[in-house]
Amino acid sequence: MNLTTPLGDEVLDLRAGDRVTLSGTIYTARDEAHMRMMEEGIPFDPEGAAVYHCGPVVQDGRLVVAGPTTSARMNRLSGFLIDAGVRALIGKGGMGQEVVEQLRGRAVYLALTGGCAALAADRMHLSGVYFEDLGMAEAVWIIEADHLPLTVGIDAHGGDLFRAVREKAKTQFHQRFNIKQDTVS
Amino acid sequence: MMVNPADTTISGALADATERALREAEIRLPPDVLAVLRRATAAERDAIARQELGNILENIALAEERQVPICQDTGVPVVYLTLPPDIGLSPGLFEGVREGVRRATAAIPLRPNVVDPLTRENTNDNTGAGMPAVHVTPGDRLTVTVLPKGAGSENVSRIGMLLPSQAAEIPRFVAETMLLAGGKPCPPVILGVGIGGTFDVAAALAKEALLLPVDTMDDYEQELCDAVNALGIGPMGLGGDTTALSVKVKRAGCHTASLPVAVNVQCWASRRATVEVKR
Numbered sequence: 428m429n430l431t432t433p434l435g436d437e438v439l440d441l442r443a444g445d446r447v448t449l450s451g452t453i454y455t456a457r458d459e460a461h462m463r464m465m466e467e468g469i470p471f472d473p474e475g476a477a478v479y480h481c482g483p484v485v486q487d488g489r490l491v492v493a494g495p496t497t498s499a500r501m502n503r504l505s506g507f508l509i510d511a512g513v514r515a516l517i518g519k520g521g522m523g524q525e526v527v528e529q530l531r532g533r534a535v536y537l538a539l540t541g542g543c544a545a546l547a548a549d550r551m552h553l554s555g556v557y558f559e560d561l562g563m564a565e566a567v568w569i570i571e572a573d574h575l576p577l578t579v580g581i582d583a584h585g586g587d588l589f590r591a592v593r594e595k596a597k598t599q600f601h602q603r604f605n606i607k608q609d610t611v612s
Numbered sequence: 613m614m615v616n617p618a619d620t621t622i623s624g625a626l627a628d629a630t631e632r633a634l635r636e637a638e639i640r641l642p643p644d645v646l647a648v649l650r651r652a653t654a655a656e657r658d659a660i661a662r663q664e665l666g667n668i669l670e671n672i673a674l675a676e677e678r679q680v681p682i683c684q685d686t687g688v689p690v691v692y693l694t695l696p697p698d699i700g701l702s703p704g705l706f707e708g709v710r711e712g713v714r715r716a717t718a719a720i721p722l723r724p725n726v727v728d729p730l731t732r733e734n735t736n737d738n739t740g741a742g743m744p745a746v747h748v749t750p751g752d753r754l755t756v757t758v759l760p761k762g763a764g765s766e767n768v769s770r771i772g773m774l775l776p777s778q779a780a781e782i783p784r785f786v787a788e789t790m791l792l793a794g795g796k797p798c799p800p801v802i803l804g805v806g807i808g809g810t811f812d813v814a815a816a817l818a819k820e821a822l823l824l825p826v827d828t829m830d831d832y833e834q835e836l837c838d839a840v841n842a843l844g845i846g847p848m849g850l851g852g853d854t855t856a857l858s859v860k861v862k863r864a865g866c867h868t869a870s871l872p873v874a875v876n877v878q879c880w881a882s883r884r885a886t887v888e889v890k891r
Contacts, residue, residue, distance in 0.1 A: 446659075497764060544680075544683045592850060600787060
C-alpha cells in the first residue's frame with residue numbers, strides 16, 4: 428500500500444506490522460526543532476503532515492544521506508504535533524506509551540530501517556528548509572519522498588509492534604535462564 | 613612542537629592513510645560482514661525482518677554506488693596503529709592521525725560528531741581532547757585501522773564486574789545486554805565481548821573483538837550468539853530470528869577474585885578498514 432501526504436483517515440486502517448510506502452512532502456524534526464516549534468509554532472501546515480525524525484547530511488543543497496534517528500528522544504515532545512493534525516511520525520526504534528496513547532484514533536508511527544541513510548536519500552529530494560539556524564542536523568528540512576519503504580510500528584488502535592516484541596523477548600529471557608523474579612528493569 | 617623531517621614525512625603519510633581508511637570504512641562494509649548479513653537474510657523466517665534486512669542490503673549497495681556513507685551517524689573514529697621496530701612512538705604519529713580525521717570529515721563528508729562532554733560544544737572536525745582514541749601495538753608493518761563507532765549501539769554497551777563463581781552466567785549477562793537494548797542499537801548487531809583483564813582492559817578487549825572476522829565463531833561464541841537470537845528482538849526491534857549476526861570474544865588474564873565482562877554493541881553497519889602506510 429502506498430500512502431501519499433497529506434494523509435487522512437486512511438492511516439486509521441493500518442495495523443502494526445503492515446508494510447507500506449510513503450510519498451509526498453515530509454518534514455524532518457529532531458529534539459531542537461520540536462522545542463522551537465513548541466515555542467514559536469509549526470512553520471508548515473500540520474494537517475495530514477508526516478514528521479520524520481532525521482538529522483540528514485546536506486551538502487550543496489542536496490541530501491547526501493538521510494536515515495532515521497532514535498524516535499524515543501521525542502517521546503515527550505510529540506503530543507502538540509498530533510494535536511495539530513500530524514498523521515504520521517517516521518523514525519526508528521519506536522516510541523513510549525504516552526505517544527501510543529496520543530496516536531490513538533488519530534495517527535500512526537512508521538518505522539524506517541535504522542542506518543539505511545543512503546537508501547532513504549535515494550527515495551527523497553530536498554525542497555526547502557525552516558529553522559536553518561539550528562544547524563544541519565536539527566533544522567526542519569522539507570523533503571519530497573518517493574515510495575519510502577516503511578513498517579507500521581504503532582497503529583492508531585494502541586497496537587505497538589515494538590512493545591509486543593519486547594514483551595516476548597522478556598519471556599524468552601526468563602525461560603532460558605530460569606529467572607523466577609523479574610530482576611531486569 | 614619540534615618535528616624532525618623524517619617524522620613529518622611519516623606524519624603526512626599517516627594522515628593520507630587515515631583519510632583513505634575512513635573513506636573505505638564509511639562507504640563499504642568488509643566482506644565478512646556482508647557475508648553474515650546475506651546469510652542471515654537467506655535464513656530469516658519473519659516477513660517484516662526479511663524486509664528490514666532487504667532494506668539494509670539495498671542501502672549497502674546504494675552507498676557504494678553513490679560513494680556516500682552507509683549511515684548518517686558516521687560515528688567517532690577509533691584508531692589502531694601497528695608500528696614496525698624502526699618507527700618510534702612520536703607526537704607526529706598522533707598528529708598525522710588527527711589530520712587524517714579532519715580531512716576525511718571535510719572531504720567524504722562525515723557528520724561532525726565530537727563535542728565537549730559537558731558544554732556539548734562541537735569541534736566540527738571530529739577531533740577533540742583525547743579524540744580520536746589511538747591504540748598502538750608493535751607489528752611488522754606500519755598500518756592504520758579505523759573503526760568508526762556510532763552512538764546508538766555504543767550507548768547500550770555494558771560492563772559487569774562479575775564474581776569468579778559467575779562464569780556460567782556470562783551468557784545471561786550478554787543476552788540481558790540485548791534484552792535491555794531492544795531495537796535501540798539498530799539490530800542485527802555484532803557483539804564484541806571482553807572477558808577478563810581489569811575494568812578498563814575488559815572494555816578495550818570488547819572493542820578489539822569487533823575487529824575480528826565475524827564470519828566464523830567458536831563454540832562459545834556460537835552459544836552466546838544463540839542466547840541473544842533466542843530473544844527474537846529481530847532487525848530494528850521489529851521481531852525476527854536475526855538479532856545478532858555474530859558474537860566475538862577476546863580474553864585476558866584477570867585477578868583471581870575478579871571476572872570483568874564487557875559487551876560492546878555494534879550495529880549491523882560494522883565499519884572497519886585497514887590501510888598500510890606507504891613509506
